[in-house]
Amino acid sequence: MKNKGMRHRLGFAWAGITAAWRNERSFRTQVGFAIALPVALLLLQVSAVWWAICLTIALLVLAAELFNTALESLIDHLHPEMHPTIKIAKDCAAGAVLLLSGGAVIVGIIVVLVALGVLS
Numbered sequence: 001m002k003n004k005g006m007r008h009r010l011g012f013a014w015a016g017i018t019a020a021w022r023n024e025r026s027f028r029t030q031v032g033f034a035i036a037l038p039v040a041l042l043l044l045q046v047s048a049v050w051w052a053i054c055l056t057i058a059l060l061v062l063a064a065e066l067f068n069t070a071l072e073s074l075i076d077h078l079h080p081e082m083h084p085t086i087k088i089a090k091d092c093a094a095g096a097v098l099l100l101s102g103g104a105v106i107v108g109i110i111v112v113l114v115a116l117g118v119l120s
């Protein structure tokens with residue numbers, strides 16, 4: 001499966017994204033926010049830099065969720081039984097998503113305050 005062409009690799013990546021969409025409600029929720037984001041940014045009329053920051057952090061949240069889903073799937077397949085080390089691995093992956101989501105909320109608050117002229 002090594003050294004496949006670009007079309008195949010894009011296909012595998014898309015298959016991963018659609019699998020997460022089918023199986024993970026939190027991923028669907030995050031995709032919903034990411035789709036709504038450009039509309040919010042258009043309404044707020046913020047600069048291109050804010051577009052770049054907001055879109056980047058939204059994509060980072062989605063990427064973290066995909067890594068989290070990948071890790072969970074792998075662990076559940078290889079070791080379905082309970083184990084304290086698996087708890088740490090899963091909790092750390094969930095923590096990474098939580099931290100990035102918190103960052104996205106903070107960026108969202110700042111961009112709204114900038115658009116309202118409260119912050120410059």
Ligand SMILES: Nc1ncnc2c1ncn2[C@@H]1O[C@H](COP(=O)(O)OP(=O)(O)OP(=O)(O)O)[C@@H](O)[C@H]1O
Nearest residue numbers: 024026072079080081082083084086087090091094
């Ligand atoms: N095999 C296991 N051994 C020990 N603890 C586990 C195990 N599986 C799950 N857990 C604990 O349960 C929590 C939830 O795990 P689970 O796999 O259900 O993910 P989840 O929170 O439902 O994530 P998602 O909603 O993204 O699927 C983990 O963070 C971990 O604390």
